[in-house]
Amino acid sequence: MATANFWxxxxxxxxxxxxxDTIEPGTIQVIGKRIGVVATRALPGAKYSVNVEGIYKFAKxxxxxxxxxxxxxxxxxxxxxxxxxxxxxxxxxFAVSAAxxxxxxxxxxxxx
Numbered sequence: 001m002a003t004a005n006f007w008x009x010x011x012x013x014x015x016x017x018x019x020x021d022t023i024e025p026g027t028i029q030v031i032g033k034r035i036g037v038v039a040t041r042a043l044p045g046a047k048y049s050v051n052v053e054g055i056y057k058f059a060k061x062x063x064x065x066x067x068x069x070x071x072x073x074x075x076x077x078x079x080x081x082x083x084x085x086x087x088x089x090x091x092x093x094f095a096v097s098a099a100x101x102x103x104x105x106x107x108x109x110x111x112x
Contacts, residue, residue: 010052010053011052011053011054012049012051012052013031013036013049013050014047014048014049014050015029015047015048015049015050016045016046016047016048017042017044017047017048018045019044020044021044022041022043022044023038023041023042023048024038024041025038025039025040025041028074028079029050030090031050031052034052034090034091034111035052035074035090035092035111036050036051036052036110037051037054037056037110038050038051039051051110052110052111053111054109054110055096055108055109055110056107056110057105057107058074058080058105058106058107058108059079059080059081059104059105060081060082060099060104060105061075061078061081061082062101062103062104063101064082064083064084065099065100066081066083066098066099066106067098068095068097068098069094069095070095071083071091071093071094072091072092072094072095072106072108073085073086073089073090073091073092074090074091074092075088076090081106081108092108092110092111093108093111094108094109094112095107095108096108096109
């Protein structure tokens with residue numbers, strides 16, 4: 001029978017800042033095929049927390065309308081949310097509420 005030992009709840013994950021710059025809270029990070037939002041300030045070499053669950057307000061492409069419940073992507077080329085999958089995008093989750101074309105932001109349930 002396979003077993004596993006509890007490690008942590010999973011809403012956040014621990015990472016270590018291996019770079020030379022401080023990472024600020026709210027920074028969006030691509031983690032494999034998922035995204036996370038940095039929860040705590042991280043000095044170089046320090047351990048920090050990244051939220052991998054929750055609802056966040058993201059900048060969105062102002063050329064697109066997004067419907068409530070739509071699958072959305074984080075576009076790393078301009079750090080916006082889009083409904084269009086492409087080479088520079090990664091699945092972010094789904095839109096919690098609708099956003100009109102002119103809206104600058106959209107609420108997203110990440111990694112859902």
